[in-house]
Amino acid sequence: MKIAVIPGDGIGGEVMDAALTVLDALDLNPELIMADAGDDCLERTGTPLPDETLEAVGEADATLFGAAGESAADVIVKLRREFGLFANLRPVRSLPGVQCLYPDLDFVIVRENTEDLYVGDEEYTSDGAVARRVITRAASERIVRFAFDYAVGDGRGGVTAVHKANVLKKTDGIFREVFYEVASSYPQVEANDYYVDATAMYLITQPHEFDVIVTTNMFGDILSDEAAALVGGLGVAPSANIGEKNAIFEPVHGSAPQIAGKNIANPTAMILSTALMLKHLKKPQEAQKIQEALEETLRNGLVTPDLGGDLGTDEMAREIARRI
Amino acid sequence: MKIAVIPGDGIGGEVMDAALTVLDALDLNPELIMADAGDDCLERTGTPLPDETLEAVGEADATLFGAAGESAADVIVKLRREFGLFANLRPVRSLPGVQCLYPDLDFVIVRENTEDLYVGDEEYTSDGAVARRVITRAASERIVRFAFDYAVGDGRGGVTAVHKANVLKKTDGIFREVFYEVASSYPQVEANDYYVDATAMYLITQPHEFDVIVTTNMFGDILSDEAAALVGGLGVAPSANIGEKNAIFEPVHGSAPQIAGKNIANPTAMILSTALMLKHLKKPQEAQKIQEALEETLRNGLVTPDLGGDLGTDEMAREIARRI
Ligand SMILES: CC(C)[C@H](C(=O)O)[C@@H](O)C(=O)O
Ligand SMILES: CC(C)[C@H](C(=O)O)[C@@H](O)C(=O)O
Secondary structure, three states: OEEEEEEEOOOHHHHHHHHHHHHHOOOOOOEEEEOOOOHHHHHHHOOOOOHHHHHHHHHOOEEEEEEOOOOHHHHHHHHHHHOOOOEEEEEEEOOOOOOOOOOOOEEEEEEEOOOEHHHOOEEEEOOEEEEEEEEEHHHHHHHHHHHHHHHHHOOOOEEEEEEOOOOOOOHHHHHHHHHHHHHOOOOOOEEEEEEHHHHHHHHHHOHHHOOEEEEOHHHHHHHHHHHHHHOOOHHHOEEEEEOOOOEEEEEOOOOOHHHOOOOOOOOHHHHHHHHHHHHHOOOHHHHHHHHHHHHHHHHOOOOOHHHOOOOOHHHHHHHHHHOO | OEEEEEEEOOOHHHHHHHHHHHHHOOOOOOEEEEOOOOHHHHHHHOOOOOHHHHHHHHHOOEEEEEEOOOOHHHHHHHHHHHOOOOEEEEEEEOOOOOOOOOOOOEEEEEEEOOOEHHHOOEEEEOOEEEEEEEEEHHHHHHHHHHHHHHHHHOOOOEEEEEEOOOOOOOHHHHHHHHHHHHHOOOOOOEEEEEEHHHHHHHHHHOHHHOOEEEEOHHHHHHHHHHHHHHOOOHHHOEEEEEOOOOEEEEEOOOOOHHHOOOOOOOOHHHHHHHHHHHHHOOOHHHHHHHHHHHHHHHHOOOOOHHHOOOOOHHHHHHHHHHOO
16 A cells, blocks of 8 residues: 655644554555655745655555645645546544534535636736636536445435525536436435525534535535534544545645644644545545544543643644554 | 615515514605515516616615515626625624524624626536636725725724635735735724635634625625524524615525515514615614614514514514614
């Protein structure tokens, strides 16, 4: 098993070390390929995403990504597009011992990861600028199918499409149309759809009704941060970027420069991302072991200061590793 | 004082009647011009927004708008653009007796209301569709200036710009740039900016830090529904669409067909929108009277079922009117 490892900037290195400590406690002996990206990398090498890093990601079975700073958009958005990592999977799951609005949430946001306003097609005009929001039938179908397959595989009963087809009649009209076309071949899964603004409200007022949400790129970006807030914030929110051949696993949080280097960053999001990676690599038992060891550690309050504990990032990681 | 009145579809008529009951309790004797719009109107007249309605809005000092159904985008978005109602003001304020996440919130979202993905410039392509997201310096400057003027006038200490300039480098780059340019002429008001995804999280984790939020059209649409959920949901969320010459006041909620005609719709959002109208028409004392009568009514639990009471929409309105 070949894993590319991109610690990146800020707290990226610290949470990555924590994840590797936990990974090391499993009997997997992965081959780790360390790779460079982000602001520091830009300063040192002149580019935030060197060719060697692209190569490392390309030849690895999966990649762990820590965080990138100011250059994040040029690193992670580029990686997603370059490797066709079309599905951004963002589980929203309450954890024991983590203060949050809802202690019993468990749903998943499946975010289209390659198009929409993220195509990077913008131009200045005489009086401002214009960005193109691109929605294709092919990418819509691919992500919707992924969401339904995920629902089936994970034993989930419903998929909700989120869009703004009342205003974006053509682009999101296609997304909604494709959604119901695909839905018709999954009769065992319930399908419904909401407007994105209503969803932003429902996530707060009736989050339990969600099972799998599938949505376009930018709406997914916004809603997944909102949803993360419901279950304890970015410190505990993992994500997976999945393509046909490659996959990158990263915490939803950024490089958090104000707390970097202090050994206080919460490693949970990175460690849960590592568990997602193992599940993706067909190691569900190992993923489960991480999940259980993490939950026990959280329940025992052996946690970083943001969660009310007094452990360092590395100590929390060792507590989790010990329980594997 | 000439007021155009557009009840529209679904619960629009019921909450509008409620608002007019309350308005009637003040000694203003406005001239009301009833006007037609929405799905029913479309069915009856062949258009969801007849010319007479546009005329009525054009000649009124202000317009009260109830709700539109399926045709909402063709009605309200068109009205906003047609009359250059560039500022969409959405107060987020906790109310007594209304169950909500935070009992003490008080901030305002100022949403740009004429451009962004709402320009309606979409086209089909060979493989899908493309929508254009238009951001101009002029509209950005106008809305940012409005936000700062509002902050000064309302005694608020800070304005936060919300954007996604890390991905939308040109369009939102302009918005952010203009924001800080304008901010520099308001040295007494604090200015800062956040990414939209982070804001979607902060609205839940640290909403008290917000005072005035200014943002582009689509982000404002999403964030204002999210924010409404924090203080009790759409039933109590008012809004104002303000232009140079005209202004339209409407609840954030839609036509809610499933509860229409039952006299159970919560009239609070429409009544608060009416108070916003009076404030706009330089009748701050009358606006204040509505606000106080409403709050007393809420405190006494003389409310519709959604708020835990057993009053009809019309009865709740009469209770408020009696207290004026
Ligand atoms: C860093 C940024 C470009 C990125 C995005 O917008 O996708 C981040 O917010 C995320 O959600 O992974
Ligand atoms: C009905 C719809 C077109 C409208 C919008 O998107 O602006 C609504 O959601 C709103 O917020 O007023």
